[in-house]
Amino acid sequence: MLNISFPKLVMIWLTVVVGLVFAMPNAFYSRVETHNDAMAIIETGQTNAALQEDASLWPEFLPSGLVNLGLDLRGGAHLLVEVQVEDVHASFLEGFWPTVRDALAAERNSVGFVTREDSPPTELRVRISEEAGATEAFQIVRGLATPVASFTGAAATNIDVSIDGTLLTITLSEAEIVAMNERTILQTLEIIRRRIDEVGTREPTIQRQGSDRILVQVPGVGSANEIIELLGTTAQLTFNPVVGRTAEADASAGTGNIVVPALDEPNVFYIIERRPVVTGEDLENAQLDFDQNGRPAVGFRFNTSAAREFGDYTLENIGSPFAIVLDNEVISAPTIQSHIPGGSGIITGNFTVEEATNLAVLLRAGALPAELEFLEERTIGPELGADSIAAGQVACIVAGIAILVYMMLSYGLFGLFANIALVINVGLIFGLLSIVGATLTLPGIAGIVLTIGMAVDANVIVFERIREELKTAKGPARAIELGYEKALSSIIDANITTFITAVILFTMGSGPVSGFAVTLGFGIITSVFTAIFVTRSLIVIWFSRTRPKTIEV
Structure with a gap:
């Protein structure tokens, strides 16, 4: 007897509703994105009327996860760097x-x-x-x-x-x-990732290329120069005792000392001890701060062991200058006025708010172990991404309409049920992509278009089996039930083999190949679910209400 229990029906449609609810924010992409950006800033403790207005663009009780757009859709920066x-x-x-x-x-x-x-x-x-x-x-x-x-x-x-x-x-x-090379590359990967994450970019691609190169793709930034400025500084911070000052770059420094230029003072060089008191690796935190005159500065705090060393040094050297050295340039050389026991202080200089913020980001992320050489840099404009999205939308619409018309002409009312399931299927794909925070690329759109074409395969198999059963003079209820039973193994086998292919593509491939594999894999899962459960539940609901004596498929 053709029947689906009420609890099973509830579970099927509850799954559909939840999936579509998670997919819904993508229909209001700009509004939800603005809301998410505002909420991220508010969570850091900053707030104002404009932020509150942006945060109110989307209800907080609704999901706000979006499908992230890849570099080829959103535009952004593409860099290939070589670690020295x-x-x-x-x-x-x-x-x-x-x-x-x-x-x-x-x-x-x-x-x-x-x-x-x-x-x-x-x-x-x-x-x-x-x-x-x-x-x-x-x-x-x-x-x-x-x-x-x-x-x-x-x-x-x-x-x-x-x-x-x-x-x-x-x-x-x-x-x-x-x-050492392996450690350096892994450390560089982690520091690049931390630096880019600190500035709030969405879904960057940071992966190793060969033995000593790293590919960096950051969607949504205005130009590659923004990322180059962020990554081009090694941010090696040290605190060194000052031996003296000189106006000559080639002045004799003496054993154990080096000559370092001042950052903001032309023709001024400091003779400092080569061995630092503490280094930036001992920093526990760094953030934007302001000095006593209200000028931007960088506040810092050392970890426990470094704070003790720094405190002992300041206690023993009151009245002596010490240099704060960033990438072999003295950015500040204050005189120790008193004992600094807490291991915290501020770095002053002629900073703008943006420069101080960027320096704090670099110090928090850590120093790069080696310099980076930028072998390739490209800025991809958002116009290209907009064209790709528009072309992808047209492809999806054309493919969808063709499938809908074909199914209606071929299977009548049952084709309508398959079409409803197809629309739900696309929504569920976007719901899954939003839940996992996946990145959609142009090949990913191709995967969705392919899924639309493949989504009705399972329904075609089922409907053809029902047709065969109707020819044996069985009743419509029994024909539908047998059609699903006998088609199930073929549906599972066909989709498992395709899913295995998607898993291999995702595991072995990278970049665009992985994007295609993700949407293809999700499409297979949702296609099987909608074909076996959603379409069947629609047929069961219709059949239980109309009780037709005969059916045409």
């Missing part, structure tokens, strides 16, 4: 020199005096004065090596040491270079 991993190698060797110097100096009686020789960035060359102590010096430096922190290089050490007379040459081992 060699900078990290040179930085490691630079930081390794004090360790080598101290270790050899402890055995001065046998190795003599220790001096550093000029060398390329990929090497650290150290000369000792006593040739008789060369072997001992070699063993001492070899003893400073540590195991490589990676699975592939577990049996290797991080440095290679060679000796030629009294000259020791230290380089990174191959295993350490591979491991």
